[in-house]
Amino acid sequence: MEIKKIVKKMRKIKAFRSLELTVTRPIPSKQLMNIQYALSFKKNIDWENPKTFNEKLQYIKLFHRDDLYTVAADKIKVKNYIAEKIDESLVIPNLGIWNSFDEIKFDQLPNQFVLKTNHDYAGVYVCLDKSKMNIPKLRKMFTKHLKTNYFYPNREWAYKNIPPKIFAEKLLKDDVYEDIIxxxxxxxxxxxxxxxxxxxxxxxxxxxxxxxxxxxxxxxxxxxxxxxxxxxxxxxxxxxxxxxxxxxxxxxxxxxxxxxxxxxxxxxxxxxxxxxxxxxxxxxxxxxxxxxxxxxxxxxxxxxxx
Structure with a gap:
């Protein structure tokens, strides 16, 4: 079965993400981008003359290399960057940084906080009550995220060289909106x-x-x-x-x-x-x-x- 059909078939499977990382990782970046773009838009990327937003993002992913991207995509390091470039008042305070889940000392954290990984987008847990945390489930979730290099699914270069960590930060609350916008x-x-x-x-x-x-x-x-x-x-x-x-x-x-x-x-x-x-x-x-x-x-x- 050709690669494009394999990727398309995986998108219908619930466990697509883990399969995707295993099967698509060896595929050259440009070839994978061509496949994913065609599946999303039913047309090919014009690499010689990209015009649309999504086409140009593929071009940037494949060719643009700027160390600032690695710093800015790292949810821990970017805080220092924001403090220096804009103002420290914009930075949500960290409550701790760890290399593994078992390093976390939950007894030293407040009752409410947000737990995140620094190198991807889905590694997030909002704790509203520490007594209700499912520690084994959280350990499994965050350990899996720490082992994943987020560059590979969509070849997003900014995430490729970020050392994975877990961090906790203050939970923001608004007096008017229950859900922070x-x-x-x-x-x-x-x-x-x-x-x-x-x-x-x-x-x-x-x-x-x-x-x-x-x-x-x-x-x-x-x-x-x-x-x-x-x-x-x-x-x-x-x-x-x-x-x-x-x-x-x-x-x-x-x-x-x-x-x-x-x-x-x-x-x-x-x-x-x-x-x-x-x-x-x-x-x-x-x-x-x-x-x-x-x-x-x-x-x-x-x-x-x-």
């Missing part, structure tokens, strides 16, 4: 085009809305178009202009980065910097949005390396 800024070399927010995350049917700096809904996806037609009102958060400024500064000299920020009780906190959203396979964006974002990426900023 994540503001995701789409930034292109100092220019921030838009911010995406996610609501109704725990309903099983999350909604994603795009806004410009004037807090006007943008027709970038179906949810936003529906909200525009329904004249849906979503309250603009305090400090939005400041968040746009932070995202702009963090994106300087970078072809593209999505800067995630929180606004908790009027205080801005840094979340993360993401260089390849959805691995560059986001087919939920409208084609016109995919092309618009693509036009904003200047591939002349790409630093080619191995």
């Amino acid at each position: 994540d503001y995701k800024f789409f930034a292109f070399n100092g220019y921030v085009d838009s911010v995406m927010i996610c609501t109704e995350r725990f309903t099983g049917n999350p909604k994603f809305y795009f806004f410009n700096k004037e807090w006007e809904l943008l027709p970038y996806n179906k949810d936003s178009i529906d909200a525009i037609s329904e004249k849906k009102v979503i309250k603009e958060p305090y400090n939005m202009n400041k968040m746009f400024e932070i995202a702009a500064k963090l994106s300087e000299n970078i072809p593209f980065v999505r800067v995630d920020l929180y606004n908790v009780n009027g205080h801005i906190y840094f979340g993360e910097m993401t260089f390849y959203p959805n691995g560059g396979y986001d087919n939920k964006l409208l084609p016109v949005t995919d092309l618009h974002y693509g036009e904003l990426i200047d591939l002349k900023l790409v630093k080619k390396g191995k």
Whole structure:
């Protein structure tokens, strides 16, 4: 069976991630990107003249090599970077850093906290009550994450050379919103085009809305178009202009980065910097949005390396 059919078949299997790491790891990066892109968009990547957002993200994954990416993708090291480049007040305080799960001294942690791995995106556990933690289950989960190099599934180079660790940080709480809203800024070399927010995350049917700096809904996806037609009102958060400024500064000299920020009780906190959203396979964006974002990426900023 050809590789493309194998990958397509795995996507229908519940345990796809572990199978994917085993089967696709030997596949050359460019070949794997071609397969994954074709499965997502039903067309091929134009490597000679990439135009869309997702095409250019493939190009950046394959060719762009900047040590800053490794620092910024490391959820521990990036905190020092943010403190130096922007302000220490944006950094969510760490409560501990460990090389393995069994090093964690839970008796020294507060009753509520967030436990994360620094080198991937899914290694997260929100503890609301220490007495209810399932330690064996958590040990299995985090040990598995520590053994996984997140570069391989989608060939996202920024994650390739991060030494995996576990860390705990303070749990943020807002006096108004039960669910902390994540503001995701789409930034292109100092220019921030838009911010995406996610609501109704725990309903099983999350909604994603795009806004410009004037807090006007943008027709970038179906949810936003529906909200525009329904004249849906979503309250603009305090400090939005400041968040746009932070995202702009963090994106300087970078072809593209999505800067995630929180606004908790009027205080801005840094979340993360993401260089390849959805691995560059986001087919939920409208084609016109995919092309618009693509036009904003200047591939002349790409630093080619191995």
